[in-house]
Each structure stands twice: as C-alpha cells, then as structure tokens.
Amino acid sequence: MSKRELDILKMARPSIRSLKPYASAKDEFKDFDQELIYLDANENPYENGLNRYPDPHQLELKQRISQIKKVPVENMLLGNGSDEILDMIYRVFFEPAQENIIINTPTFGMFKVLAGINNVGCTEVLMTDDFQLDVASIKKAVNNDTKAIFICSPNNPTGNVIAETAILALLELDVLVVVDEAYIDFSDTSSWSLRLKDYNNLIVTQTFSKAYGLAGIRLGACFANTEIIELLKKVKMPYNVNVLTQRTALKYLENEKLREQEIFEIKENRNKLSKAILKIGFVKKVYASDSNFILVKVDDANKRYGQLIDKELVIRNRTNQPLCENCIRITVGTPEENKFLLKSMAYLDADKMID
Numbered sequence: 643m644s645k646r647e648l649d650i651l652k653m654a655r656p657s658i659r660s661l662k663p664y665a666s667a668k669d670e671f672k673d674f675d676q677e678l679i680y681l682d683a684n685e686n687p688y689e690n691g692l693n694r695y696p697d698p699h700q701l702e703l704k705q706r707i708s709q710i711k712k713v714p715v716e717n718m719l720l721g722n723g724s725d726e727i728l729d730m731i732y733r734v735f736f737e738p739a740q741e742n743i744i745i746n747t748p749t750f751g752m753f754k755v756l757a758g759i760n761n762v763g764c765t766e767v768l769m770t771d772d773f774q775l776d777v778a779s780i781k782k783a784v785n786n787d788t789k790a791i792f793i794c795s796p797n798n799p800t801g802n803v804i805a806e807t808a809i810l811a812l813l814e815l816d817v818l819v820v821v822d823e824a825y826i827d828f829s830d831t832s833s834w835s836l837r838l839k840d841y842n843n844l845i846v847t848q849t850f851s852k853a854y855g856l857a858g859i860r861l862g863a864c865f866a867n868t869e870i871i872e873l874l875k876k877v878k879m880p881y882n883v884n885v886l887t888q889r890t891a892l893k894y895l896e897n898e899k900l901r902e903q904e905i906f907e908i909k910e911n912r913n914k915l916s917k918a919i920l921k922i923g924f925v926k927k928v929y930a931s932d933s934n935f936i937l938v939k940v941d942d943a944n945k946r947y948g949q950l951i952d953k954e955l956v957i958r959n960r961t962n963q964p965l966c967e968n969c970i971r972i973t974v975g976t977p978e979e980n981k982f983l984l985k986s987m988a989y990l991d992a993d994k995m996i997d
C-alpha cells in the first residue's frame with residue numbers, strides 16, 4: 643500500500659482510459675522460448691538476423707535493467723529514448739488546450755517543447771538563486787487543470803540535485819510528479835525509482851544516453867506504479883524499441899564494471915576540470931555539479947562561446963536561460979579533451995590581457 647494514493651485512472655484522459663490498444667501479432671502469441679513456425683506477422687521468412695519484429699515487451703532487456711536498477715519489471719516501460727517516454731506521459735494524461743504542467747526554470751528544454759507539441763499549458767516557476775525548487779511559488783501556481791510537475795534532478799543545465807524535502811512536499815499535492823533522472827548515475831544520491839511503493843503519483847525517467855554511453859541506440863526507461871505503466875503501454879507504439887537497440891543494450895549491459903569505472907573517471911575528471919576552470923581569469927563562477935557537465939559563469943558568454951568555436955571547441959551557451967546570464971555549459975570530455983579546453987581558455991585569457 644502506498645503512502646500516497648492518488649486516483650491515477652481518474653487522472654488519465656477519458657479517451658485513453660477507454661482506449662482498446664492495438665494487439666500486435668507478437669502480443670497475441672508470445673511464447674518466445676518455443677521453437678515454432680511463425681506465420682503470423684507477415685514477415686519475410688528468410689532469416690537474416692533482422693527479419694523478425696522485436697519483442698514488443700522487451701522482456702529480456704527489462705529483466706536485465708531490473709537487476710541493475712532494482713526496480714521490478716512490472717514497474718518499467720522502455721522507450722525510444724526518454725524523450726519518447728516524456729511525450730507518452732503528455733498523451734496519456736493531458737487533455738490538449740485544457741490542462742497544464744508546471745516546470746522549474748532553468749531546466750531541460752524538452753519539457754516545454756513537448757507541452758507545446760501536445761498543446762498542453764506550461765507554467766514556468768523560477769528556481770531559487772541556488773537552483774532549488776521554490777515550493778511556495780509552485781504551490782501557488784497549481785490550479786485545477788494542473789496535472790503534473792516536471793522536475794529534473796540532477797538538473798540540466800545547472801547540474802545540481804534537487805533537494806529531497808522539496809520533492810517530498812510536491813508529492814503530497816494532487817498531481818503527478820515526474821522526476822527526470824537523466825544524470826542520476828553521476829550523482830551520489832539514490833534514485834527516486836526506489837520509492838515507488840510510497841508514492842503512486844511518482845514517475846521517474848532515466849536514459850541510457852548519458853552515463854551508459856548509448857546515446858546512439860535511443861533507449862530510455864520509465865519507472866512508476868503499475869497503473870501508470872499500464873496506461874503508458876496503451877499508447878506505446880507496438881515495436882518502439884527496435885531489435886538492434888534491444889540486442890545492443892543487452893550486450894553493453896553485461897559489463898557493469900566497465901560502466902562503473904567510466905562513471906568514476908568522468909566524476910574525477912569533472913572535479914579536476916571544475917577546479918582548473920576556476921583559475922581562468924574570465925571565469926566568474928563554477929557551479930557544483932552532480933552530473934557529467936558543469937555550468938560556468940563567465941564575463942561574456944556570447945563572446946567566449948564564439949571564441950571557443952574558433953578554437954574548434956563546441957560548448958553550450960546558456961546565457962538566455964533565466965538565472966543563467968553569461969553561463970556556459972561544458973560537458974566533461976576525455977582527459978585530453980579537457981586539457982585542450984583548459985589550454986584554449988587560458989590562451990583566451992592571456993589574449994585579453996594583451997588587447
């Protein structure tokens with residue numbers, strides 16, 4: 643029994659609640675372990691390793707992810723990147739041109755873009771100066787048509803983890819709380835996905851694009867109460883995670899030790915890079931990061947961005963984001979890349995003194 647029992651079914655769009663989902667050939671008959679002759683899906687019968695549709699339930703992959711993430715298979719939904727999962731959340735729960743979400747700016751841009759795509763209202767609440775949630779203002783912004791609050795923790799582009807107390811306060815409201823944990827593997831805090839039992843209004847998304855080094859295969863995961871997962875499954879395209887992705891993910895997820903080593907190194911390099919960047923004259927502030935990137939306040943972000951491009955270094959200019967005036971976001975690279983970045987920044991620093 644969860645501590646928090648929101649009527650999830652009532653929150654879904656009536657059209658989705660009553661929707662009879664498509665049943666694929668692989669749905670109607672799913673005994674994959676048996677050697678049978680499959681003449682049910684109009685596939686080309688000549689085996690080439692890719693002529694069959696993927697498992698629409700991605701069971702083997704989910705079982706492996708379940709072992710790694712310690713979340714039961716029935717609380718999991720996989721998507722073509724976590725972007726697809728976020729989009730599904732809008733399509734299941736939000737009546738277009740009527741209902742709204744709340745986001746906390748500055749944050750991940752896709753929350754607002756997906757709201758726009760789905761014609762869902764998006765109320766932006768400004769974070770506090772230290773990039774935490776302004777819970778009082780969020781509560782004021784909630785109205786009868788607010789169905790969810792989107793939180794990114796660790797937050798992109800600021801890099802920090804969002805305080806547990808703030809998220810707990812929001813979980814007490816009559817809304818869904820979506821926590822995007824794209825960078826959770828770089829932080830020392832544990833995932834909200836381990837607390838699904840306590841909050842049936844909690845939805846956690848993660849991705850294999852960042853810490854897992856698999857951005858190219860497009861794989862994201864959603865962890866939530868089974869009622870939410872079942873609703874999302876209704877709108878999920880039958881074969882949204884393709885054979886190549888499932889196969890490749892299974893192969894790469896065999897070696898957790900290697901991944902842990904990479905994450906350890908990225909965190910070490912992040913800490914080294916943060917310290918070194920602080921010594922650059924035009925750097926005003928380096929924000930603490932629980933992610934694989936750092937937010938840096940400089941004297942003139944537009945100018946420094948252009949200068950670094952000239953040095954063949956591409957970073958992200960975030961100066962137009964609220965609270966991020968003159969900030970750039972830098973992804974932690976390899977030690978060689980980080981060294982090149984520092985050298986280039988030091989060179990620009992010296993340059994400034996000459997002119």
Ligand SMILES: *Cc1c(COP(=O)(O)O)cnc(C)c1O
Nearest residue numbers: 723724725750798824849851862
């Ligand atoms: C990169 C990123 C994602 C994108 O994840 P995909 O699984 O690649 O779609 C989602 N959320 C945040 C906050 C990100 O920074």
